[in-house]
Amino acid sequence: PQDLPVDIPESATQTILTIVATSMLTVATFALATMVTAFFGASQTTTPRVVRLISQDRAAQAPISIFIGAFMFSIVGIIALSSGFFTASGRLILFSVTLLVVILVVGALIRWISKISSIGQVGETIQRMELTTSAAFREIAERPLFGCRQSTRAADHGRPLHATRLGFVQNIETGRLQKVAETHDLFIHVVARPGAYVTAARPLVLVSGTIDEDAVNGIREAIVLGRERTFDHDPRFGLIVLNEIAARALSTGVNDPGTAINVIQTDVRILSEWFARMEQTHPEPGHDRVSMVAISPQDILDDAFRPIARDGAGTIEVCVKLFEALETIQVVAPDGFRAPVDRFAEELMERARAAMSHPADIEVVEQAASRVTGGGGAQQR
Structure with missing residues (x-):
């Protein structure tokens, strides 16, 4: 149309596009660097095996894609304006689309801040x-x-x-x-x-x-x-990767039995x-x-609990939660899991007795074991 209600000056649109192009290049670079840092932190605090999983998070990838897309849109818009490609109506459309891109970028930035605050934790x-x-x-x-x-x-x-x-x-x-x-x-x-x-x-x-x-x-x-x-x-x-997280939490340098209990649950x-x-x-x-x-029931139990039993045998809270987990599995699992659960409970009790020195701690663990083994584990001395 020739008669437009608003005539957008070329300089106004070009100024906004220049700001977007300059800022989006910086923001995209910063976002990528922050994501790499988060991945490295996740590999250090949990296990390197989770990096491949969290790097596929679309919620983290989408904002970066928007930032790069906004940068490319701005570059193309600046080139088109500088070449005199747009008429007055074209400049109005470009100005409107540019405002929509700015709104989209602001929304993506808010989502990115919310996501990056939790990724890798x-x-x-x-x-x-x-x-x-x-x-x-x-x-x-x-x-x-x-x-x-x-x-x-x-x-x-x-x-x-x-x-x-x-x-x-x-x-x-x-x-x-x-x-x-x-x-x-x-x-x-x-x-x-x-x-x-x-x-x-x-x-x-x-x-x-x-x-x-x-x-x-x-x-x-x-x-x-x-x-x-x-x-x-x-x-x-x-299950193996979850246990790697628990094993790192139970290491001497970390000493975080709460994370191990979280993995058990x-x-x-x-x-x-x-x-x-x-x-x-x-x-x-x-x-x-x-x-x-x-799949072997024994393999499932070993993958789910053996590393925690090995590294947490000396921690009373971890042992009690392991026996509670075995008790739950004994109730809800198919019949094929009954014998492996009993064997695992007996082995866990042996580990706890070898790792613990205080009689009161051993007694508490034996009481928890008795609910799985029917008292057999607690009676072995």
């Missing part, structure tokens, strides 16, 4: 780990064997097939394995679940039937290997939710030619 990191690990356990509850038949290691025999390189199993495409098995008339037993480290001594699968090169390549391509463990299909890794919530979902879901195996071993 121990409590916030434990909460993120709980959400991530719970999501992995929900997947395992719905597909505990990834659609395969359940089997034991002793029940399946066949030719061991190894990976061409060392690494951690990150994902298994069981549907692809089923197709390979059907095509070549094979039965495949998956030995290495996600999270397993495969070497020349640890095969990927055991194959029954006549296997050729095409089948070997198809099986290997269906199993994704990587240099590091991931959280997505490997819930045990989440987090582990109990994660496992309790998993047990509840296991009771609600009854998945049917979809791949009749592929079998897999279920």
Whole structure:
């Protein structure tokens, strides 16, 4: 339109764009430096394994993206104004959009300040780990064997097939394995679940039937290997990382049993939710030619509590909370966890007796142990 209610001078828009361009470059650089510092702090106060997780936080990445986008918008706007590209109506539109960008930047800056004040903190990191690990356990509850038949290691025999390189199993495409098995008339037993480290001594699968090169390549391509463990299909890794946080908190230099207790309670919530979902879901195996071993209850308990039991055996508060956790698991867990819980409780009581010197402390721990072992742990002297 030729008759505009407002004629925005070119200098006004260019001044605002120049301010935005100058400030956004500084703010984006500062935000990136602050985030890197927060990641380093998180690796020092918790464990380096959490950096990959918190660095994927979209709430932290989005403001930086807005800052960089505002900087690029301002540069392009300044170039277009300087070249005389805009008419009066174009300058009005550019001025309006510039104001919207300024408002968007202010909102992003407020969110960034709120986010950066908590990112990397121990409590916030434990909460993120709980959400991530719970999501992995929900997947395992719905597909505990990834659609395969359940089997034991002793029940399946066949030719061991190894990976061409060392690494951690990150994902298994069981549907692809089923197709390979059907095509070549094979039965495949998956030995290495996600999270397993495969070497020349640890095969990927055991194959029954006549296997050729095409089948070997198809099986290997269906199993994704990587240099590091991931959280997505490997819930045990989440428990391990949580325990690394607790172990650091219990170290002599930190001496923070409260964080260890927080991790214990987090582990109990994660496992309790998993047990509840296991009771609600009854998945049917979809791949009749592929079998897999279920997660061992003993491995779950070891991943969740053994490092804390080892490092916190001399701390009465930690021991009592561990026995309370075992008591809860004994009540809500499936039958397969009963014997491992009893063994773990007896081992924990032995550790506590070896680490504690005051009879009153030992007596308190024995009382907590008796609620798990039915008095057996407390009677052993």
